[in-house]
Amino acid sequence: MSFFSPSPSHILTLMTHLLGKTLQELQDIATSLEMPRFTAKQMAQWIYEKRIGRIEEMTNLSLANRQKLTDAGYDIGLESPADAAVSRDGTIRYLFATQVGKHIESVYIPDHDRATLCVSSQIGCKMNCYFCMTGKQGFSGQLTTHQIMNQIFAIPESLSLTNLVFMGMGEPLDNWAEVAKALDIITSPWGMAWSPKRVTVSTIGQMQHLPDFLANSQCHLAVSLHSPFADERARLMPVEHAYPTADVLALLRQQDWSHQRDLTFEYIIFRGLNDDARHAHALAKLLAGLECKVNLIRFHAIPDVELETSDTAQMEHFRDILTGHGLTATIRASRGEDIYAACGMLSSLKRSGKNAIGQEK
Numbered sequence: 043m044s045f046f047s048p049s050p051s052h053i054l055t056l057m058t059h060l061l062g063k064t065l066q067e068l069q070d071i072a073t074s075l076e077m078p079r080f081t082a083k084q085m086a087q088w089i090y091e092k093r094i095g096r097i098e099e100m101t102n103l104s105l106a107n108r109q110k111l112t113d114a115g116y117d118i119g120l121e122s123p124a125d126a127a128v129s130r131d132g133t134i135r136y137l138f139a140t141q142v143g144k145h146i147e148s149v150y151i152p153d154h155d156r157a158t159l160c161v162s163s164q165i166g167c168k169m170n171c172y173f174c175m176t177g178k179q180g181f182s183g184q185l186t187t188h189q190i191m192n193q194i195f196a197i198p199e200s201l202s203l204t205n206l207v208f209m210g211m212g213e214p215l216d217n218w219a220e221v222a223k224a225l226d227i228i229t230s231p232w233g234m235a236w237s238p239k240r241v242t243v244s245t246i247g248q249m250q251h252l253p254d255f256l257a258n259s260q261c262h263l264a265v266s267l268h269s270p271f272a273d274e275r276a277r278l279m280p281v282e283h284a285y286p287t288a289d290v291l292a293l294l295r296q297q298d299w300s301h302q303r304d305l306t307f308e309y310i311i312f313r314g315l316n317d318d319a320r321h322a323h324a325l326a327k328l329l330a331g332l333e334c335k336v337n338l339i340r341f342h343a344i345p346d347v348e349l350e351t352s353d354t355a356q357m358e359h360f361r362d363i364l365t366g367h368g369l370t371a372t373i374r375a376s377r378g379e380d381i382y383a384a385c386g387m388l389s390s391l392k393r394s395g396k397n398a399i400g401q402e403k
């Protein structure tokens with residue numbers, strides 16, 4: 043495990059950042075500064091393809107236009123992580139400073155020829171899931187598209203990334219306006235030009251914007267379920283009261299999942315709570331006929347929550363019942379356990395003045 047010191051570059055300024063702007067927004071900037079409209083595409087290419095750090099490097103823009111951008115208060119806006127913890131298994135948990143004095147986390151997960159970044163979408167979270175450290179922090183604000191894109195561009199491993207998952211802090215569909223712009227930048231030819239098949243958005247079933255996501259994005263979808271029974275799920279995830287699983291599944295059943303993209307249900311396994319055969323059969327029945335996968339996840343303990351994870355044999359038994367029903371089910375490998383695997387743990391420690399292994403700093 044190793045750490046590096048905070049970089050002064052995370053100090054917040056009043057500059058307006060170009061990183062995180064969509065093509066339309068860059069066109070609006072060009073128009074407002076009386077620059078030719080085509081300079082917007084040139085700017086996008088410099089920011090998202092060539093990944094420059096300074097406006098002066100946009101060498102096919104005239105000197106006068108570069109000066110206009112600078113005089114108007116624009117910069118690229120790359121902001122280095124404030125801290126990081128490196129796991130024995132190569133997983134790296136990065137912390138980024140935010141405008142409200144709290145930190146958000148991004149987790150880099152190398153795995154053979156894949157390198158995935160788990161991206162945060164909010165500062166804390168409103169959803170208050172019982173088992174979640176981020177939920178315990180409460181909600182402190184939305185991340186801007188710039189802050190979302192900066193997580194992807196500012197880590198040293200940025201160029202090696204093969205996949206992105208919006209499974210970090212926050213509920214992505216509760217910040218849909220900014221997340222939608224980030225997905226646009228990631229998957230558009232003028233942006234990062236990634237296939238949407240390299241990107242997964244995870245939700246707890248935020249129905250207000252799930253239809254928008256399904257209609258406007260081809261990225262994969264993961265839905266956090268954690269119980270097949272509504273009353274039990276409501277105790278773990280209060281969102282069940284506002285957006286019942288039955289409504290979420292009814293919407294998902296209207297989509298064609300056979301070709302376009304993957305649908306995965308995330309299921310954290312809690313010992314003695316949701317890990318028995320009754321739950322497995324009920325889960326299989328709930329998802330019957332839906333083209334999907336189930337991802338079984340070990341629970342990483344958090345303070346003041348008495349829940350424990352199931353042992354491997356119980357997880358395998360649960361998985362085998364699901365596969366016996368014809369479902370595709372896998373047990374997700376745990377990564378970065380020595381650097382607080384539970385989402386939100388590291389940023390909570392940062393707030394309390396401890397480092398990533400819980401020692402006083």
Ligand code: SF4
Pocket residue numbers: 167168169170171174175176177178210211212213246
């Ligand atoms: S599990 Fe996700 S939606 Fe629930 S509180 Fe944590 S971050 Fe929010």
